[in-house]
Amino acid sequence: MKNKKTKKLNWSPxxxxxxxxxxxxxxxxxxxxxxxxxxxxxxxxxKKRIQRKKKKRRKKHYIxxxxxxxxxxxGLYSFAHSDVFNVKxxxxxxxxxxxxxxxxxxxxxxxxxxxxxxxxxxCEDKLLENPYIKGAEISRKLPGTxxxxxxxxxxxxxxxxxxxxxxxxxxxxxLRSSYELPQVPLLxxxxxxxxEENHVIQVREAKVLEAGMLFLKKMEAADLYFKKVDxxxxxxxxxxxxxxxxxxxxxNLLIGMEEGDLKxxxxxxxxxxxxxxxxxxxxxxxxxxxxxxx
Numbered sequence: 001m002k003n004k005k006t007k008k009l010n011w012s013p014x015x016x017x018x019x020x021x022x023x024x025x026x027x028x029x030x031x032x033x034x035x036x037x038x039x040x041x042x043x044x045x046x047k048k049r050i051q052r053k054k055k056k057r058r059k060k061h062y063i064x065x066x067x068x069x070x071x072x073x074x075g076l077y078s079f080a081h082s083d084v085f086n087v088k089x090x091x092x093x094x095x096x097x098x099x100x101x102x103x104x105x106x107x108x109x110x111x112x113x114x115x116x117x118x119x120x121x122x123c124e125d126k127l128l129e130n131p132y133i134k135g136a137e138i139s140r141k142l143p144g145t146x147x148x149x150x151x152x153x154x155x156x157x158x159x160x161x162x163x164x165x166x167x168x169x170x171x172x173x174x175l176r177s178s179y180e181l182p183q184v185p186l187l188x189x190x191x192x193x194x195x196e197e198n199h200v201i202q203v204r205e206a207k208v209l210e211a212g213m214l215f216l217k218k219m220e221a222a223d224l225y226f227k228k229v230d231x232x233x234x235x236x237x238x239x240x241x242x243x244x245x246x247x248x249x250x251x252n253l254l255i256g257m258e259e260g261d262l263k264x265x266x267x268x269x270x271x272x273x274x275x276x277x278x279x280x281x282x283x284x285x286x287x288x289x290x291x292x293x294x
Contacts, residue, residue, distance in 0.1 A: 188232065
């Protein structure tokens with residue numbers, strides 16, 4: 001049997017290299033079946049083009065949002081300044097000195113104005129210009145109500161400055177001056193140097209004034225009333241009337257008021273229709289009465 005001769009292929013080096021390359025590609029495709037294709041990184045020019053598109057989209061969004069906000073703002077402004085929000089009621093907290101109309105006039109508020117067209121802080125400042133007003137709070141309640149809450153100063157004591165009576169509160173703030181004696185306890189023995197409304201009074205005997213204010217505070221707590229108090233000396237004189245007064249050390253009178261003994265003595269004298277004399281208050285709450293007032 002004759003052997004069959006095979007025909008020998010005459011490949012060039014280029015053909016051999018191409019064959020190996022194709023075989024390698026086939027092998028890699030088989031090994032990589034099912035894997036995600038590898039994405040080509042964008043070129044620099046493509047990156048710039050993408051960025052320009054994003055900027056254009058953002059710009060359009062900003063413009064759209066701006067016009068939308070303008071439309072909403074105009075709508076809200078028009079609605080807020082419509083008659084719906086006109087002030088229809090003004091409620092003023094109870095006052096011992098002012099009528100509601102006076103408070104409204106002082107702060108410049110009235111019905112009919114828009115609820116959002118006035119500055120509450122400015123209105124409060126106007127009220128605080130009055131020395132009798134210690135605090136002011138103005139609030140709005142939709143759709144058309146204004147609430148005014150006041151904290152007032154109370155007349156506590158009177159000091160004499162030349163021929164004028166200076167009225168102060170418990171914080172020694174000057175409330176007013178008068179040429180007639182008000183129905184407020186008069187503190188004697190104190191020299192007034194400066195008295196300006198809505199400011200703390202300035203006196204020469206500052207410690208005496210402090211003691212006098214403390215005395216009046218204890219007096220009020222004890223449900224007593226002295227029309228005049230002289231606390232400048234070593235002994236206090238507290239006048240129930242022009243002709244009936246208590247006399248003693250400050251400490252003894254304070255204890256007498258706190259414990260209620262002094263009030264009991266004064267009421268006993270009134271019960272017996274005695275309106276003239278001196279009530280002496282000694283140590284350990286010793287009381288003596290002299291009908292001859294000096």
